Every structure is written in C-alpha cells, then in structure tokens.
Amino acid sequence: MTDLIVELSKYLMTLLFAFYTYECFSSFRGKLTPEKRAKIFKRQMCLMYLIHLDAFLAIYAVTDDIRMILFYVVQAAFIAVTISSYRLVYGRASGLLINNMCMLLMIGFIMITRLSFDKAIRQFAIAVGAMVCSLIIPVLIQKVRFLRKMPWLYAAAGIIGLLAVLAFGITSSGAKISISLAGISVQPSEFVKIIFVFFVACMLYENTDLKHVCIATVLAAVHVLILVLSRDLGGALIFFVTYLVMLYVATRKLFYFAGGLLTGCIAAVVAYQLFSHVRVRVLAWQDPLSRIENEGYQICQSLFAIGTGGWFGMGLYQGMPEKIPVVEQDFIFSAIAEEMGGIFAICLLMVCISCFLMFFNVAMQMKEQFYKLIALGLGTVYGFQVFLTVGGVTKFIPSTGVTLPLVSYGGSSLFSTMIMFAVVQGLYIRRQDEGAANERKNAAPPRRRKTGFDEDVETFS
Template identity: 40%
Template sequence: MVSVLITFSRITILIFVMVFTLLDVIQIFEAKIGEDLSGIFSTIQSIMVVFFLINGSIILYYVKEDPRIILLTIFQLVLFVAISISMTKLNYGKSGALLNNMLMLLSFSFIALERLDMSRATRQFVFAIASAGIAILAMLILKNIKHINRKLFIFALVGIALLLIVHFTGKVEYGAKLSLSFGSISIQPSEFVKLTYLFFISGCIVTYKDMRGFLFSTIGAALHVLVLVFSKDLGTAMIFLVAYVFIIFIAYKNYIVLSLEFIVAFAGGIFAYNRFPHIQSRFIAWSDPLSVIDDKGYQITQSLFAIGSGGWFGSGLTNGQPNKIPVVTKDFIFAAISEELGAVVAICLIVIVMCTSIMLFNRAFACSSSFYMLVINGIAIIFSIQAILNIGGVIKFIPSTGVTLPFISYGGSSLLSMFICFYIAQCSDELIYINKGRRRYD
C-alpha cells in the first residue's frame, strides 16, 4: 500500500509543482495580465502550495508512522494563513505571486527536513514562527523611523561591529568563523548584517547625491568585506561584494566603475585563493571530485550520485538515500530534493527561484522611494546570488561556498533574515508612509 502511494505521489507532486511553476512564469508579467486574472492565478497557486504540502506530509506519515508529521502540517498551514493575513494588514499592495513563492519555498523546506531529520524539521517550524513574528515587529518599527536613509552610519557601525565580534570570538565551522554560540543556540550575525549593509549603502547613495555617496559606500563596503575575508567567510564576502557592485551600478549606471569593480573583485578572488588553503581544497573537490572522493570530494560526489540516481522523476519521497550526503539539511538540501522528487521538480524549483528574483526586482523598480528601491534591489541581488551559489555548488557548476538555499536550508538566522527581507519587499508601499500617512520621497 505504501509503495503504491509513493509511486502515485511522484505524479501528483510533479503536477502540483509544475502547475505552480507555469503560473509563476505567467505572473512575472503581472502588470500585463490584469489584476483580476492575476488574482485568480494567485489563488490557484495557493491551492497548489496546500496540495503539495499535504501530499508530501501524507506520504511521510504513512512511511514513518509519526503523528508529529500530521500535527506539524496543520500548524504549518495555520502559519501560512497567518503570514498572508499579516502581509495584507501591513500593506494592501502586496504581491500575491511573491507571497506564494515564499510559501512554496517554505513547503519544500518543511517536507525535505521532515524526510531527513524530524527534530530539525520541528526546530525549523519554530524558527519560521519566530521569524514571522520578528519580521512583523521589524516592519512596525521601520514604518515609524523618519528619514531612515540618514541613519546610514549607525547601520554601518552596527554591521561592522557584529562582524568583528564574530571574527574575534566566533566559532570556527568548515574552516571559517561563521557564528556565535550561546550554549545550544548558535547565531550567524552575518545574516542580519546583510540588512544593515543594504540600508547603509542605499543611505549613502540617497543622502549624498554626489561623489561622497559613492566614496562612503565604497569604504563601508570594503570594511565589511575585509572583515569577512579575514574571518574566512568567503561565501558571505562574495555576496556582500556582488550586492555592492550591482547596487552601485543601478544607482549610477556607470560602466567604467562597473568594470573597475569587477577587476578589483577578480584580483581579490585570486588573493583569497592563494591565501586560504580551504578555498584551494574546494577548488580541487570541484574540478575533479572523484580523484579525492575519500576526502575533499566526498560531499560533492555523493551529491552528484544522488541527483543522478533520482533521474527525471525521482526515486519517490523516502525511497532515496539522501542522508549519505554530508550536511544535507543545510548546504546540500537541493540534492536531496532532486534525488527523491526528480530532476523535473528540481528544474521547476530553479524556475520558481528565478521568478522570485524577477518579482523582487519588479517590486523594487515600482517603489516610489529611491531609498527602498535600492534596498529591495539589494534584497533581490542577495536572494539571487545565494541561490546561484548554493545550487551551483550542489550540481558542480561552481565550487561549493557553504551558502544556504534561501527559505529551504535548515537554519534560524538565514530564515529570519529572509523573512525580514521579503516583508520589506512586500510592504515597501506602506514603509514610505510616515506617521500621518503622508508619502515620504527621499
């Protein structure tokens, strides 16, 4: 009976995800298809999210016979409703498609983690509840900060201070200082610094509309990146650098500056490769993983084996062996999804991520505040580069960087950071109002 359900679920899950993805692609052109039709498509997408989550949970329940799965599913659906209501209350101009994408990515996370590790799945759900609550609180605070762009140096000091604390007292993980530990609790401050970093750079550009804005943002960005480099957190350093480069280009549209920044970034990459042995190890594992399969190449090799064994339609939920991949709940969760749900679902997931990035850029350029326009562009860039670095490392397109897959990988700090980012993007129209309801144009 269970084997029949698993086989049948390969078809139903594929249908739910493909319908969702097709509507996602259509909704990129939300302005052209009309508000009414867009609303219908968003409703259908919401139904697909619910069906996908319930379908996966039923299979996991029948295989594991763990009643916690059913209980978690009920609470997860309640959480999804609460997130949707909270965004509607905070801003009536929210994007239904962007909200659905966020919930679909969370559904992938919940299903994958319940399959891999129930204790982590439970903690991830708790993280999601806390993240939603903190994100709502953050929006209420941001709504009441007047002239937020002028607080740029406060954002810079807070961000650099947090990174320095990690550099001097942080816990070393996989060759880099990434987190602060408080007993059993581990926090990764760089995830939150991404937000203060975006606020700082955007504030520099908007507040100083001359060369000073460029100089201040460049100096501040360089300090952030250098602290991360010396902490050997090169994946995050790359994200910060790319975000800076493209925000500056969006603001100034200067191709000469863009070229110079790419040259400096390339030189910095060569320096990092020669300076840090663990980066060289990752390049060896990337270029020829089979030659070092017993050591440096074991993780990427197991990832490729898992993806290959899944084929186009997957081995079926719970029929694979994803736990053979080291750190599968974090860096390599995409490989676990590909093995059991198949390459077609994995490709759909990539398309959903791409559509999410485009929708974030659309939200940014539709924003009437230049400050929040740059901030949301930064959010889109960070979301995109994180997804590229994670998925690219999993499929051996680029060397692994240890960057998490947004909303899907296990981890409270990353999840909270993404929640706040998406709430900012969704509630951008409301954030440019001040206390009396008057729009503030920076």
C-alpha cells in the same frame, strides 16, 4: 501499498508544482486585471496545500508515525495564518511574494522533516517567530522616515557584528560564521547583509560624487575584509557583488563596475593562495572523482544524488540523501533533486527566479532612489545566494557553503530571509499606496468655489 503511495505521490507533487510554477510567471503579465491576478493567487494557494498534503501523506505512509500528521496540521495552520495575516493587515500586499515565501517554507519543512524530525521542529519554531516579526516590518517601511538618515549607525552595527564573529566565532569547515548566545548558534552575517544594503542605500541615494563613493567603498571593503579574515568567503562574495550592483545603479558608471570586477578577480586569486580550505574546494570542483575519498566526497555524493533522482525522483524516503555531509543546510537542493526529481528541482529554481524578478520589479517601480536601491540590493542578495547554492551543488561553481534561502535548515538564514521578504513587501505596499493616492487625486470630481465676481469657477482637489 506504501511503495505505491510514495510512487504516486512523487508524480502528483511534480505535476502540481509545475502548475504552481506556471502560475508564478502568469502573474507577471502586464494586462491582467486585479480580479484575474487574484484568481491566480488563489489557485497557487490551492496547489500549495495539495503539494503539502501529498508530501506528508507519503511521509506518514513510510514512517507510520502519528507525529507527522500532527506536525502537518500545525504547519498547514501556520501557513494559513501567515497568508491571512498579511492579507488582513496589509490589503495591498503582493500575493506572489506571500505565496512564494510560504511555498518555499513548505518545501523546506517537507525535506527537513524527511531528513531529521527534530531539526524540522526547530526550523518550524524559528519560522513562527520570524513570521511574527516580519508582520511588523512593512508598516515600519511605510511610516518610519529616518531610515535613510542613519548610514553611520548601519555601518557601525554591521562592522561590530562581523567583528564579534571574528573574535568569538565558532569555527566550522575552516570558517568562522557563527557565535553561540545562551546556547543558541547565531550567524550574524545573515542579518548584517540587510543592514549592509541599508547602509549602501543611505550613502548613495542622494550623493554619488567621488568623495561619497570613496567613503562608501572603504566601509564596504571593511565589511568584506572582516568576512575574508573569518574565512566566510561565500558571505564575502555576496557582500561584494551586492555593493558592486548597487554602486553601478546609483552612479551609472561602468568604470566602477569594471574596476570592482577586476579587483574581485585579483582577490579570488589571492584567497586561493592564502587559504587552504579555498584550495580544497577548488580542487574538489575541478576533479571531484579523483578526490572522492577526501575533499571531493561531498560534491560527488551531491552529483550522484542528482543523477540518481532522474526527472521524477526516487520518492520520499527512497533515496540516500543522508550520505551527503550537511545535507540539510548547504546541499538540500541535491536531496530535493534525488527524492522529488529533477523537474521538481527545476521548478523550485524557477520559483526562486520569480521571487528575484519580483524584487527587481519593485525596485524599478519605486520613485524614490533610496527605496529603489534597497529593493535592488535585497534582490541581489537573494538572487546571488540562490545562484551560489545551486551552482555549488551542481558543480557549476566551487561550493561556497551558502544555504538555499527559506528551504535549507538554519535559523539565522530563515529569519533574515523572511525579514528581506517583509522589507520588499513593505516597499511594494508603499508603491501601491502611492499609486492609489495618485488615482484618487486624478479622479476627484470638480468642486465649485465662489469668486469675487459672483461666478462659479471649477477647481480640482
């Protein structure tokens, strides 16, 4: 009976998630009325809850552990409160961003619960704290005006945070990426990414002459260099690409972008020569099967998992994702592909792409260059991180040890990504408020005032 429940569950989850993904892209149609768009988001919420329920019924059927049911109820209540809070506090919030954030969180909860119940509890607790903080951020984006006037504070905070990791960081897999605070492991670079975007936006939104560009480039290079010295090359790559994209959009000079790419290629060759763990990852990427006993083991197990899952997956608890080292963090996409299936994994990737498109859509709609650059920078950070994660586990590129935002286990990554979504949500609300104000202004009825000639003259407010 258990096998039948798990088998039916995987097909139902795939079907429901395919419909959810279709609705993501349906919401981008330009001629939709607000009522039709609202109906799309309601259907998404229904599909989300059905996927969540289906998965936890399968988990309970296999484990026969009442804690799974209780954990499911708490998670469902958390998602309901998150969606309701955003809609009550911010009436103009983006339904797509809210739904996708919650959908990705749910998938993460499902897979981490299957892999490690204790880690799932910790991940959930961090998500609750992050949600409370993220509810405050949109109003700050709307009300606080001095955010654009602190470039040196952003630069100092970012550099000090990265230097702290370089000096006191814990070495993991050959890189220093986290520090321990009161027994809690924190990865500062996850938060510095957001600060870095604000710094670059502050430097380039008003003035893009050579002097400003040189100063911004030097300080950005300091961030990247510290990450390289810490051997956090995945993080360094995200910072580097984000700066290049923001610089190009701010200046519209292809020379800067091309020069940056050339510099990055040279730096990659130098890193290959200097760092042994970089050579190990490149060799594992080139021919993992010939090195399956050592450096190629992780990527081989990832490819085996993805291949074993096929289109519809093995079903929850029917695969062997635990054979992949650090599967909850860097390789959770492989575990999802194995047990939930290739179609489900592709839909997950498409949902991430819809988030990326929404970030860029907000950037294009913002009138002020400062906010436009922030949305663009955060969108680049998010999209490139997804690319690095999925590309690494599928052997498209060498593995960089980067987590899948909102899905992978990791408190710092989860917290920082929810902050990013909240910042973009704040920008979206700001743009909606500006549009509504303009509509009210244009639609205001004429009023009459008396003139010195005792005749009525129409004026418009």
